[in-house]
Amino acid sequence: MYLATTDTANALLERNPFALLTGMLLDQQIxxxxxxxxPQVLRERLGGTLDAATVAGxxxxxLEAIFRQPPxxxxxxxxMAKRVQELARIIVERYDGDAxxxxxxxxxxxxxxxxxxxxxGFGEQKAKIFxxxxxxxxxxxxxxxxxxxxxxxxxxxARSVAxxxxxxxxxxxxxxxxxxxxxxxxxTGG
Numbered sequence: 001m002y003l004a005t006t007d008t009a010n011a012l013l014e015r016n017p018f019a020l021l022t023g024m025l026l027d028q029q030i031x032x033x034x035x036x037x038x039p040q041v042l043r044e045r046l047g048g049t050l051d052a053a054t055v056a057g058x059x060x061x062x063l064e065a066i067f068r069q070p071p072x073x074x075x076x077x078x079x080m081a082k083r084v085q086e087l088a089r090i091i092v093e094r095y096d097g098d099a100x101x102x103x104x105x106x107x108x109x110x111x112x113x114x115x116x117x118x119x120x121g122f123g124e125q126k127a128k129i130f131x132x133x134x135x136x137x138x139x140x141x142x143x144x145x146x147x148x149x150x151x152x153x154x155x156x157x158a159r160s161v162a163x164x165x166x167x168x169x170x171x172x173x174x175x176x177x178x179x180x181x182x183x184x185x186x187x188t189g190g
Contacts, residue, residue, distance in 0.1 A: 001137060002165050005033045009040035014138075017099035018052050018091065019043070022084055024130050024161070025121040030075050032161055038073040042084075045069065052091035052099055055084060086120045103140045109148030112140075128152045132162035 001010045003023065012019045019039035027035035043050035045066045046058075055063070063085055067077035074080040095101040102119070106112035109131065117127035132152035134140035146153035152160050158172035 001036075002167075002170065003032060003036035003161055004040065005037045006040065009037045012040045012043065012050070016050060017102075018055075018088070019050055021087060021091075021099050021102070021119070021130075022050075024126065024133070025084060025087055025119075026074050026080055027126075027161065028121070032164070035074070036161075041071075041073060042066065051097065052088040052095075053097045055088035056092045058085065060085060083121045090119060103134055103142075106142045108142050109144035109146070112142055112145060113148045129160045129162055132160065136162050137165070 023036035
């Protein structure tokens, strides 16, 4: 993966499904690289362990303090600490602590979108992007995954984190997003 700023953080995303979900959850209103590096920083601050049970069992105030510790893990550390802890609780309660079960248990692309979309911080668009990320980069491809992911699932696209595999693709995705923002401003007159 090429989503975080360090090889260590990228390796964690590849091998730790809870870290990958956490990075995707944090990927809002901050740079992508910061969002996907934060799970590794969180792991370090938790003493070397990052799993749903550990995060779910944290004292909420202590977890918020970990998120606030400089450099903060997110632009909104208090809100994101709560959201990540809620994500962890759901993974523990619904998936017996196994974050990968969110996708390994999906029967179809539509089911995967529904399962991911039911997680805190994952709306319809983010669920589609995450489904595309799983399909394109981790070969998680239940029947109909591309169709369920919509434009994010298109082969050869450069729309989202699902398409970032190196520096060139990161630049292409950034250029696409800038074009989309400019088009939106033009439509609204802003």
